[in-house]
Amino acid sequence: MALQEMASVCTFDCPDTCSLAVTVEDGRIVKVRGSAAAPYTAQVICTKVARDMAAFVHGPRRLLHPLRRSGPKGSGQFARIRWEEALDEIHRRVAAVIARWGPQAVMPLNYAGPHGFLAGDSMSLRFFHRLGASQLYRRALCGGVRNEAWVGTYGAVPGCPPELAEHAALNIVWGNNATVSNLHLVRAIRRAKRRGGRLVVIDPLRTKIAEQADLHLAVQPGTDTVLAWSVAAELERRGALDEAFIARHVLGAEALLARARAWPAARAAAVCGVPQDHILTFASWLAAAQPIVLAPGNGLERGRHGGSAVRAAIALPALIGKLGRGSGIVLGAGNAFPKTPDRLQRPDLAPAGTRTINILDVGRHLAEDDLDPPLRAVFIYNHNPIVVHPDQNRMRRGLAREDIFMVGIDVTMTESMAHCDIVLPAATHFEYADLYPSYGHHWLQRAEPVIPPQGEALPNTEIFRRLAARFGFDEPCFKAGDAELMDAALDAADPRLKGLRPSQIPTGRALPMTAPDGRPLVLFDTVFPATPSGKIELQSESLAARWGAAALLPDWRERHSDYPLRLISPASDKRISSTLGHLPGSLRAPPLLMNPQDAAARHLLSGAEVRVWNERGEVILPLVVSDAVPPGVVASEKGAWLATSRTGQTISALVSADMRADLAAGACFNDTAVEVGPL
Numbered sequence: 001m002a003l004q005e006m007a008s009v010c011t012f013d014c015p016d017t018c019s020l021a022v023t024v025e026d027g028r029i030v031k032v033r034g035s036a037a038a039p040y041t042a043q044v045i046c047t048k049v050a051r052d053m054a055a056f057v058h059g060p061r062r063l064l065h066p067l068r069r070s071g072p073k074g075s076g077q078f079a080r081i082r083w084e085e086a087l088d089e090i091h092r093r094v095a096a097v098i099a100r101w102g103p104q105a106v107m108p109l110n111y112a113g114p115h116g117f118l119a120g121d122s123m124s125l126r127f128f129h130r131l132g133a134s135q136l137y138r139r140a141l142c143g144g145v146r147n148e149a150w151v152g153t154y155g156a157v158p159g160c161p162p163e164l165a166e167h168a169a170l171n172i173v174w175g176n177n178a179t180v181s182n183l184h185l186v187r188a189i190r191r192a193k194r195r196g197g198r199l200v201v202i203d204p205l206r207t208k209i210a211e212q213a214d215l216h217l218a219v220q221p222g223t224d225t226v227l228a229w230s231v232a233a234e235l236e237r238r239g240a241l242d243e244a245f246i247a248r249h250v251l252g253a254e255a256l257l258a259r260a261r262a263w264p265a266a267r268a269a270a271v272c273g274v275p276q277d278h279i280l281t282f283a284s285w286l287a288a289a290q291p292i293v294l295a296p297g298n299g300l301e302r303g304r305h306g307g308s309a310v311r312a313a314i315a316l317p318a319l320i321g322k323l324g325r326g327s328g329i330v331l332g333a334g335n336a337f338p339k340t341p342d343r344l345q346r347p348d349l350a351p352a353g354t355r356t357i358n359i360l361d362v363g364r365h366l367a368e369d370d371l372d373p374p375l376r377a378v379f380i381y382n383h384n385p386i387v388v389h390p391d392q393n394r395m396r397r398g399l400a401r402e403d404i405f406m407v408g409i410d411v412t413m414t415e416s417m418a419h420c421d422i423v424l425p426a427a428t429h430f431e432y433a434d435l436y437p438s439y440g441h442h443w444l445q446r447a448e449p450v451i452p453p454q455g456e457a458l459p460n461t462e463i464f465r466r467l468a469a470r471f472g473f474d475e476p477c478f479k480a481g482d483a484e485l486m487d488a489a490l491d492a493a494d495p496r497l498k499g500l501r502p503s504q505i506p507t508g509r510a511l512p513m514t515a516p517d518g519r520p521l522v523l524f525d526t527v528f529p530a531t532p533s534g535k536i537e538l539q540s541e542s543l544a545a546r547w548g549a550a551a552l553l554p555d556w557r558e559r560h561s562d563y564p565l566r567l568i569s570p571a572s573d574k575r576i577s578s579t580l581g582h583l584p585g586s587l588r589a590p591p592l593l594m595n596p597q598d599a600a601a602r603h604l605l606s607g608a609e610v611r612v613w614n615e616r617g618e619v620i621l622p623l624v625v626s627d628a629v630p631p632g633v634v635a636s637e638k639g640a641w642l643a644t645s646r647t648g649q650t651i652s653a654l655v656s657a658d659m660r661a662d663l664a665a666g667a668c669f670n671d672t673a674v675e676v677g678p679l
């Protein structure tokens with residue numbers, strides 16, 4: 001049969017949301033490359049997606065039929081069953097839980113596997129809202145801290161599109177492993193450098209983008225707030241603050257500067273572990289360059305002071321009045337789209353007073369039964385909790401409980417699915433239509449299926465439609481087709497949709513989310529702060545109201561630990577978090593990077609296997625001694641599956657699930673203290 005090339009979109013949890021051209025032969029994917037449909041991603045995609053999609057869709061671990069567990073939880077022993085049997089058993093067992101404990105004993109445990117509006121959470125949340133299930137606060141796992149910091153400071157607005165980086169005289173990439181997880185930003189920055197622009201990278205790890213930087217500040221993890229304060233104080237000392245801009249547009253500058261002045265460069269350098277003159281150089285470049293673009297990543301948020309770090313970093317452009325006219329902050333892209341989540345997900349269906357559970361607490365609630373009513377039925381979808389949650393051993397104990405009924409919905413037999421009682425096969429994003437916003441750029445896309453659902457797999461929307469029918473939910477919203485769901489996801493009256501219903505958006509051409517006059521959405525050019533005061537709030541009453549009085553201003557305190565090394569967990573170029581972790585590129589444990597000073601002190605050599613441990617767990621990893629990490633810091637890529645580990649634990653086992661960031665009660669992956677020693 002002839003080869004056919006069809007338009008699609010990459011749905012993985014990645015800010016770039018690339019447009020794809022997929023070559024199909026006899027209903028099978030044979031090649032995936034980038035397409036020109038989204039001008040920002042412009043025919044370039046990452047190696048893992050270009051290489052691995054045929055194995056992801058058609059590989060031996062692909063789930064093709066409903067399954068019932070036939071061995072102990074986690075054993076991976078299952079027997080094939082029919083869809084009707086699976087739905088009947090789910091209904092019977094969940095109904096029994098509700099009869100005994102009430103509907104809040106049921107909970108969805110999902111995250112961001114696919115990012116389309118439909119597969120992400122549409123019919124699924126309608127179902128759980130109508131059921132009266134416990135609700136889940138998901139953003140604490142990732143992104144919530146950064147979002148709270150952004151919205152608290154600037155409001156729910158877009159900062160600037162990443163395309164602005166191409167014309168910046170100074171790009172600042174802060175806590176952002178951009179080469180691996182923000183690919184197209186790197187292209188824009190390279191172009192800016194070819195035009196003579198400079199690049200500053202702030203990251204404990206000498207990432208690939210850091211190797212290309214004119215200045216790399218290898219800060220100790222968790223000290224970014226101090227660095228930003230020190231730079232702010234130095235900008236003031238140099239007379240580089242834009243007093244007129246501050247007077248007109250900024251609230252709380254003096255309060256923030258009062259904290260910043262306590263951190264002259266010499267003092268900050270000692271805490272941050274960077275040379276004093278690097279801090280001064282960064283400040284002088286910030287003062288001189290016009291325009292500047294700041295692109296903070298997720299690395300910055302993953303510690304006890306994560307919210308403060310993001311707030312202090314994004315305060316710098318405000319203090320020097322460099323917003324608009326080519327300058328900007330690459331954050332808040334999700335706010336560029338006219339989303340209508342209440343219509344899509346129908347929270348009005350949930351009974352008043354339904355409890356909400358922080359996703360980071362789920363492992364404890366499952367393992368320790370500390371809720372009333374306890375959790376007795378859990379639906380895991382779009383998520384691989386046993387690999388990605390902090391405190392992996394506690395999560396594993398929770399998932400292993402035989403008295404908690406678990407339903408799994410996934411594309412692949414993951415180690416989390418292996419703990420479920422019933423597993424339902426989900427379609428991949430190549431097998432259904434969906435609508436795609438982005439959290440990294442301002443282009444809206446739609447895709448049609450390029451192949452039929454494989455085996456008996458079904459799109460998430462259809463799985464939850466069938467579940468709703470089996471539970472007797474007969475309201476019209478549970479009969480909505482995928483086109484109706486798309487139309488509920490966005491405001492069709494928004495002029496940027498050009499009169500099209502969302503379900504009619506052409507598949508081969510992304511729609512730009514611009515200002516009414518067609519110009520890009522850039523703060524202080526075409527959009528303005530949407531905070532309660534209408535100003536940039538460096539001091540935020542709303543954050544204090546949501547997260548406690550200490551959140552009024554960015555804060556930082558020295559913390560001590562019983563273990564001497566800080567473990568950070570950057571993204572891998574072979575996986576998207578844990579997705580694709582079963583494919584050949586990810587079958588071995590990722591290395592642990594350690595500075596030569598720390599290795600020498602422990603008599604450890606590159607190539608050796610080492611123990612990495614703390615009070616929560618122990619992981620065995622191959623060691624790479626490298627000055628890519630500073631003294632006191634070790635790094636190992638996140639998302640490796642348990643099968644790669646000789647102890648059956650990965651680095652998530654070492655991360656506390658109880659330590660919380662100062663905003664969003666967020667996870668502290670990069671605030672993990674460990675010791676390392678020989679086997």
Ligand code: SF4
Binds near residue numbers: 012014046
């Ligand atoms: S994972 Fe990210 S960079 Fe790779 S194709 Fe998907 S959206 Fe693009």
